[in-house]
Amino acid sequence: MTLTVDHLMDTPLPVLINELGVTLIDSEIADREFFGAVVQSKTGELLLSMPRNRSDFEHDTVARYLLAQAFGVDVAPMPAPLRTVREEGV
Template sequence: MTVAPAVSPDHLLDTPLGDLLAEVGAEVVDSPVTDAGFFGAVVQRKSGQLLLSMPAGRSELEHDTVARYLLAQVFDVDLPKLPAPFVTTEL
């Protein structure tokens, strides 16, 4: 497993998403899950690369918000929890 970079709340929220993904070694991929209640998931490959599997066709705001929140979970960045219906589960 790769050592996680230090990510501050300000950096996580203020850095353009494309730049942030590149910095932390993450890639967004379309998820085959079509359930309206599914917002995204993070998978870490054996190489250490992070894949953010997110449903296609969602708004840019939802995509950006969920991607940042998922990265916050991975890098243990202290952010307030998202309101319902958002729930995170670690497997």
């Protein structure tokens, strides 16, 4: 499946996550500066780890942005001070 910006932004998040075969998990990281992460497991599965107790807007926005990064969809960068870091082989 080729993920487009329109599909990424318009599809309800639960449907999008299911279509992409991504597993959504609650993060135990309580740091307010942690907004989420996409991690590839040893089996190749993509895990979207999102912190608990965030607003629906924040959860939805960050999840879509992280999925865009993981699937190579060209979207505008998040505003400062938010930033993403790509680490290989961690």
